Amino acid sequence: MGFPQRLRLVLVCTMLLLMSSVNVRGLQHNYREALSKSILFFEGQRSGKLPPTQRMTWRKDSALHDQYLLPPHITTTFPFPQKVDLVGGYYDAGDNVKFNFPMAFSTTMLAWSVIEFGKFMGPDLKHALDAIRWGSEYFLKATSIPGIVFAQVGDPYADHNCWERPEDMDTPRTAYAVSRDHPGSEVSAEIAAALAASSIVFRKYHIGYSSRLLQRAIMVFDFADKYRGSYNDSLGQWVCPFYCDFGGYQDELVWGAAWLLKATKRPFYFDYIDQNIHNLKSFAEFGWDTKDAGINVLLSKLLINSSSNSKAFVFNADRFVCSVLPESPSVSVKYSPGGLLFKPGGSNLQHTTAISFLFLVYAGYLKKTNKEIDCGGNVFASRTRLRQIVRGQVDYILGSNPQNMSYMVGYGAKYPEKIHHRASSLPSVDDYPPRIACKEGSFYFESQNPNPNLLSGAVVGGPYPNDSYADSRVDFVHSEPTTYVNAPLVGVLAYFNSLSF
Numbered sequence: 368m369g370f371p372q373r374l375r376l377v378l379v380c381t382m383l384l385l386m387s388s389v390n391v392r393g394l395q396h397n398y399r400e401a402l403s404k405s406i407l408f409f410e411g412q413r414s415g416k417l418p419p420t421q422r423m424t425w426r427k428d429s430a431l432h433d434q435y436l437l438p439p440h441i442t443t444t445f446p447f448p449q450k451v452d453l454v455g456g457y458y459d460a461g462d463n464v465k466f467n468f469p470m471a472f473s474t475t476m477l478a479w480s481v482i483e484f485g486k487f488m489g490p491d492l493k494h495a496l497d498a499i500r501w502g503s504e505y506f507l508k509a510t511s512i513p514g515i516v517f518a519q520v521g522d523p524y525a526d527h528n529c530w531e532r533p534e535d536m537d538t539p540r541t542a543y544a545v546s547r548d549h550p551g552s553e554v555s556a557e558i559a560a561a562l563a564a565s566s567i568v569f570r571k572y573h574i575g576y577s578s579r580l581l582q583r584a585i586m587v588f589d590f591a592d593k594y595r596g597s598y599n600d601s602l603g604q605w606v607c608p609f610y611c612d613f614g615g616y617q618d619e620l621v622w623g624a625a626w627l628l629k630a631t632k633r634p635f636y637f638d639y640i641d642q643n644i645h646n647l648k649s650f651a652e653f654g655w656d657t658k659d660a661g662i663n664v665l666l667s668k669l670l671i672n673s674s675s676n677s678k679a680f681v682f683n684a685d686r687f688v689c690s691v692l693p694e695s696p697s698v699s700v701k702y703s704p705g706g707l708l709f710k711p712g713g714s715n716l717q718h719t720t721a722i723s724f725l726f727l728v729y730a731g732y733l734k735k736t737n738k739e740i741d742c743g744g745n746v747f748a749s750r751t752r753l754r755q756i757v758r759g760q761v762d763y764i765l766g767s768n769p770q771n772m773s774y775m776v777g778y779g780a781k782y783p784e785k786i787h788h789r790a791s792s793l794p795s796v797d798d799y800p801p802r803i804a805c806k807e808g809s810f811y812f813e814s815q816n817p818n819p820n821l822l823s824g825a826v827v828g829g830p831y832p833n834d835s836y837a838d839s840r841v842d843f844v845h846s847e848p849t850t851y852v853n854a855p856l857v858g859v860l861a862y863f864n865s866l867s868f
Contacts (some may be wrong), residue, residue: 394762394765394766394767396761396762396765396766396767396863398761398860398863398864398866399489399864400778401765401775401778401824401860402488402491402857402860402861402864403491403494403824404775404777404778404823404824405775405824405826405853405856405857405860406491406494406495406498406824406857407422407423407494407823407824408776408822408823408824408825408826408848408853409457409477409498409501409850409853410422410423410426410498411423411426411790411791411822411823411824411825412457412458412459412850413426413455413457413458413501414429414430414433414454414455414456414457414458414463414465414533415428415429415430415431415433415454415455415456415505416428416431416454416455420497423822423823424797425795425796425797425798425820426533426534426790426795427534427795427796427797428534429463429532429533429534429536430454430463430465430520430521430533430536430540431454432454432540433452433453433454433455433465433520433540433542434450434451434452434453434454434542435450435451435452435453435512435517435542451508451511451512451517451542452508453465453505453508453509453517453520453542454508455501455504455505455508456470456501456502456505456506456509456520457470457473457501457502457505457850458533459473459610459849459850459851460787460788460847460848460849460850461786461787461788461789461791461843461847461848462523462526462527462789463521463526463531463533463536463538463789464519464520464521464522464523464526464609465505465519465520465521466519466523466606466609466610467506467509467517467518467519467520467554467558468518468553468554468557468598468606468610468612468655469610469655469849469850469851470502470505470850471502471506471554471557471558471560471561472557472561472654472655472851472854473502473655473850473851473853473854474499474502474503474506474561474564474565474854475557475560475561475564475626475854476721476724476851476854476855476857476858477495477498477499477502477854477857478499478561478564478565478567478568479564479665479724479728479858480495480724480854480855480857480858480859480861481495481496481499481568481858482564482567482568483727483728483731483858483862484727484858484859484861484862484865485568485861486865487861487862487864487865488861488864489864491861495857496568496569496572499565499568499569500565500569502561502565503561503562503565503569503580506558506561506562506583507562507579507580507583509558510558510562510583510586510587513586513590514546514547514590515544515545515546516544516545516546516551516554516555516558516587516590516591517542517543517544518543518544518545518551518554518598518602518606519542519543519602519605519606520540520541520542520543521538521539521540521541522538522539522540522541522605523605523609525538525539526538528805529805529806529808530789530792530793530805530806530808530809530811530812531789531793531803531804531805531807531808532789532790532793532795532796532803532808533789533790534790534796535802535803535804537804537805538805541605543602543605543606545598545601545602546594546601547594549596549600549601549602550591550594550595550596550597550598550601551591551596551597551598551601551602551616552591552592552594552595552596552597552598552616552619552620553591553597553598553612553615553616553619554598554612554619555587555588555590555591556587556588556591556592556616556619556620556622556623557619557622557623558587559584559585559587559588559591559623559626559627560584560619560622560623560625560626562580562581562583562584562587563580563581563584563588563623563626563627563629563630564626564629564630565580566578566580566581566584566630567629567630581630581631584623584626584627584630585627585631588620588623588624588627591616591619591620591623592620592639595616595620596616597612597615597616598612599611599612610655610656612656613656613657614648614649614652614656614657614658614659615646615648617643617646617647617648618646618647618648618657618658618659618662619658620643620646621639621640621643621644621646621647621658621662622658622661622662624636624639624640624643625640625662625665625666625669626665628640628666628669629665629669637676640666644662644679647659647662650663650683650684650686650687650690651686651687651690651691651699653721653722653725654717654718654721654851655717655851659683660683660684660687660722660725661721661725662680663680663681663683663684663687664684664687664725664728664729664732665728666680667680667681667684667729667732668728668729668731668732668735671732671735671736684729684732685740685741685742687725688726688729688740688742688748688753689740689742689743689746689748691708691722691726691756692742692746692748692752692756693756694746695742695743695744695746695748696742696743696744696746697742697743700718701832703830703832703833703834704769704833704834705763705768705769705834706759706760706763706768707719707760707763707768707829707830707834708722708760709832713828713844714828714829714844714845714847714849714852715828715829715830716764716774716826716827716828716829716852717828717849717851717852719760719763719764719829720760720764720826720852720853720854720855720856720859721851721855722760723756723757723760723761723855723856723859724855724856724858724859726753726754726756726757727753727754727757727858727859727862729753730750730751730753730754730757731750733749733750733753734750757859758863761856761859761860761863764826764829764856765778765779766778766779766781768830768834769834770830770834770835770836772836774826774827774829774830774836775824775825775826776821776822776823776824776825776826776827776848777821777822777823777824777825778824783827783836783838783846784817784818784838785815785816785817785818785838785839785840785846786818786822786825786827786840786846786847786848787827787840787841787842787843787846787847788818788822788825788847788848789808790820790822791818791819791820791821791822791825792811792812792814792818792819792820792840793808793811793819793820794811794819794820795819795820798819812840812841813840814840818840822848824853825848825853826848826852826853826856827845827846827847827848827852828843828844828845828846828847828848828849828852829845830845831845
């Protein structure tokens with residue numbers, strides 16, 4: 368007599384899980400090392416005056432004169448300060464622009480990583496807190512004027528026309544803002560989410576600072592909601608095509624409200640979510656642009672003791688899981704021959720790390736509720752299965768793949784050496800003090816030599832769908848690291864670090 372189909376699936380998944388303890392390519396991964404380096408990467412992305420504790424010492428101070436200059440499209444009826452300090456924050460990727468929309472998402476995900484998995488970070492927790500605060504301090508500056516939220520610093524067209532070190536850059540550092548008359552609900556609500564999530568993190572360490580972050584988050588969210596509109600319309604020629612909001616701003620409003628609900632427990636925010644959740648367009652997308660799946664996972668766990676209130680979120684979180692599970696009849700993502708998850712769009716590993724993070728958080732929800740997800744066709748997803756899938760994705764990134772190559776710079780014996788990153792690819796100020804002008808850097812961009820500066824912990828965009836990888840600076844879709852690839856991975860690596868003792 369054959370085994371029932373469900374039992375066969377359980378047996379197969381159990382075998383795969385046992386195999387993953389020493390992954391299929393025979394590599395034992397050092398998750399603690401990978402965790403340390405994934406956090407260190409953020410020091411390489413810092414803008415502004417670097418602190419004495421800076422560990423990535425080949426990077427130096429940059430953009431020290433980033434400040435507020437009244438954008439010509441903004442009108443106001445109240446006085447502005449003569450100057451607003453906008454020094455600090457992060458460069459999003461391999462360029463020298465501060466795009467606040469993806470920067471805020473990265474800060475939110477760093478904070479969520481600490482909230483969920485900080486207890487597993489050991490000595491790296493301090494550095495994770497520093498990374499969050501580097502973002503939150505900047506966002507306090509970017510929201511310091513009531514009715515104004517700064518969305519970006521730096522002319523992206525001029526910046527992308529040059530290949531120069533952030534320490535040398537002389538392209539316009541224009542500050543672009545949204546306002547009552549020219550709204551940007553998505554960037555404002557994402558900043559509110561970042562501030563609220565950060566306030567939860569720092570509540571344990573610095574109650575005064577936590578309170579300041581939370582009050583600012585409430586103010587910025589109110590602004591985002593009251594003056595609704597997309598920054599695509601207000602700042603489109605500067606934010607597009609770089610970080611256009613393709614998913615609409617409604618998801619960021621609900622996302623911001625969800626984080627404020629978690630931070631304050633105020634019924635107002637649950638009522639807001641209940642009244643606006645119908646505006647979400649998807650259940651399966653999550654990243655800097657679209658927050659839908661993250662909203663459902665966050666609220667499923669947050670409302671775990673209220674089954675009536677959490678029912679809709681759990682339903683959609685379950686659908687999300689089934690859309691990713693490879694054996695599910697409703698799977699909508701693709702996997703490479705080597706097993707890497709793929710979704711449409713550039714920089715694929717942003718999807719891999721974000722989805723992996725949500726899977727681990729939702730696995731925790733499944734454990735607390737002692738449930739499995741019914742994906743139909745006798746396919747059931749347990750918390751063990753979700754963690755197994757994440758383990759496979761993480762191990763692929765760290766080198767268990769057909770290329771036997773780590774996609775994290777500085778981890779493993781083989782990793783990308785010619786990443787699309789200005790600071791990493793140009794000689795450091797220590798090694799070459801003279802200024803390297805805009806077009807003088809082209810020689811280094813076109814060079815076939817490895818980057819001279821190790822951007823330790825940077826995770827690049829990743830391989831092609833056939834598992835191949837061209838280590839090419841020109842191929843930015845695959846060779847450029849970003850903060851929003853690394854941020855969710857920090858939490859994932861912290862979890863697996865806890866299993867490696």
